Amino acid sequence: MAAPVKLTIDGKAVEAAPGTLVIDAAKLVGINIPSFCYYEGLTLQAACRMCLVEVEKAPKLLAACTLPVAEGMVVRTETPVVAEARKYTLEFLLTNHPLDCPVCDKGGECELQDMVFRYGAGESRYSENKLHVDEKQWSPVVFYDGPRCILCFRCVRICSEGMGVGALGIVNRGAVSEIAPNHGDHLECDECGMCIDICPVGALTSGTYRYKTRPWEMDHVGTICTHCSNGCKTTLGVRNGQIIRGNNRDRSGINGEFLCIKGRYGFDFTDHPERLQSPLMRVNGKLEAASWSVALAAVAKKFSEVRARHGSFGVIGSTHTTNEENYYLQKFARSVLGTNHIDHHRSGDVVTLLDALSGTAGSLSTTADLYERKAVLVVGADLSSQQPFLAFQIRANYRHHQARVYVVTENEVREDGIAAATVRVDKGGELAGVHSLAEKLKTESELVIVFGDSIKGEAVRELVAFGNSLGIPVKYVALVDYSNSRGALDMGLVPELLPGYQPSNQPGMTVGEMLESESLEVLWVVGANPLESAAMKAKDAFVVVQEMFLTETAQRADIVLPAASAYEKTGTVTNVTGEVQRLKTGPSTMGAKPDLEIIGLIARDMGLAAAVGPWIADKVFEEIRATVKGYSVPMAIISAGGAAHTMPVNGRIPVESRPDLIHSSRDNLFTSGTLGRYSKMLGSVMEGRQA
């Protein structure tokens, strides 16, 4: 590291690394220099002139956003001259800007409004008519109101640099300049809404949120996205028990401000009209509404009866329910129902990876590693489409640290554009493709390998052997599909493993075997939809389903219990890289209950509550921390809304990982399994229909 540069900002001594910009150096001592076009992490634009500062010995004001620190520099950020310059800048920005803040969607959280409030360009000397152009809608997600645009280029840059999409540009010149979408009158893009949330003013607004509320009328609930496995933090704006928006403008969480369309707009399933709000019971062949007490009693009665005669239970768990729910469900199944027929849909071979890595330390990558490590190898996955946040991390790593990215995939992927080397392989040829990169990878100093479901079983061991042969530190990510796919495995929702990857040593049926079994007496499905694509052989089996919607599986049920969504409960989930984070309760749906509570109430009605313990998420998590290998994570991190890395490796896992059952749904940006079908926003964008 070169010696730090010493300078003075507003009388405070500052030391900053050479090359630091004055605007960033000021932040080191708590001084916030106003800016519109400057945006941390994006290329410099120097377009707005809001950041002008006085620098001693400089003949005129300088833009702090493009000025590198220099030894002995004396900067003043709030002098009368500076304030006056900012005021004039604002006066110019307001010449054609509508002054209707009371009805603007951004009112109350607009950076322009804040700046005018601070520097008081309250009177305009501009007496001409303001230029007006009508608002445009570019997609179900994105609306653009030209007159409000201050041409800061943030949207253009986040889309091309952050997203790697490049769907926005600036057309025309001078006062008639405006932002334009990539297809003339409409957008064809990721529909992520990054451009909308980064817009400092009300020029870009979202189809989901616009003109529905004022920001201060909402409660802001930071929780974890319930769609893919990446575990992005999303802050839900909740008003009157309804989610009005999702964003992450406070840039907290592992994802900073990143969210894809699912995390930002895909919450609308929570108040979908088909949402179940009452238990249903089959009466004369038809599902009819019933009260909770009647439905729970019926379930308890049936369970007790079958249990008493040692009948056969099958339990299928979810990839979206919390760790607490998964843990509690398997505990209930194994210790109360006495069955080991418990499984869930598996999407990645985490088990073999953990086994192959036994005896090593620090071999599991975090999402932060994808941004920080010097090289990344992507094997058999279209990250930008299937694992959006991981892809964002890798792009940012490339932009900020010139990370070397290697790609081995069947088809073209967005990562090709930043790749140091790309290998196209036929299906099944992924490992050979990886081997062909050996010489190049050996020249790297460290590597993260991210692999999809084409690498499973023996192939995972070979991949790890390959990693070992490189002679450099290698970390791994085994990709999985959904928000708690990883937690389902960690919590032992598979017949061969107990929580923490301890072998169960008891025979148990897999999902497929349960559906094939003719002698199954009870099938209990918690938040999964196995009958979407398969039939069930046991015609007379009693089926209990905990669900949000009347899915294919729920339609076959004898009793349906309406479940709360992940946005309506507390508990923790574990993302694709094994980071545990806590959910917070946003809205609530009348009539629905969290799965944990439903399971607990069934136990209570069976008179066996003591055997499973209290159905309180915090209590169950305490038990998980105490008993599940890898989950003794610091509570302080979890409580503060942080992400704690679980370390489930070490010691062999002496079971067969069943690679034959591992299959990724390969959801893209606009699908999300069964859940995605109930999001109108995901279904409304044209890119979703094409895919």
Added chain:
Amino acid sequence: MTLSPHLEAKFAKLLTSYPPGRQRSAMIPMLMFAQDELGQVTQELVEEVARRIGCTPLQVEEVLTYYSMLHKKPLGKYHVQICTNISCMLTGGAELWEHASGKLRIGHREVAADGFFSLEEVECIGACSWAPAIQVNYDFHHHVTPEKLDRLLAGLRSANAV
């Protein structure tokens, strides 16, 4: 899109005229040469240029809409550009503009019905010393008066009469 052999050759040369990786620099000359031949910058051309220099059509659009000498709408066979900037304005440029507009019965950036002439009010064309100045396609005309303009337009018409 198929280009004329002439244009094809120009494009090929342009692509080698800039250092490797800087092929985007060829964007403006490509658009200018093609516009001269096609009379306008079509959407097809935008996409073709984007493809050849490796950028998005939107990035071509950004440049195209920024520069007033690039036109998406077809121009007349003779594009008459009248300067009304300061030197020309002081010496009769504005009257010249009024005269031309009245005579051709078209306004700024419009094309006459027969497609022969189009008109554009332009900023300084760098001929202040000989103001008022106009430019017809790539030819400059100095110290222009309404009478001189009439003769010029008539001359162009008869030269093209069949």
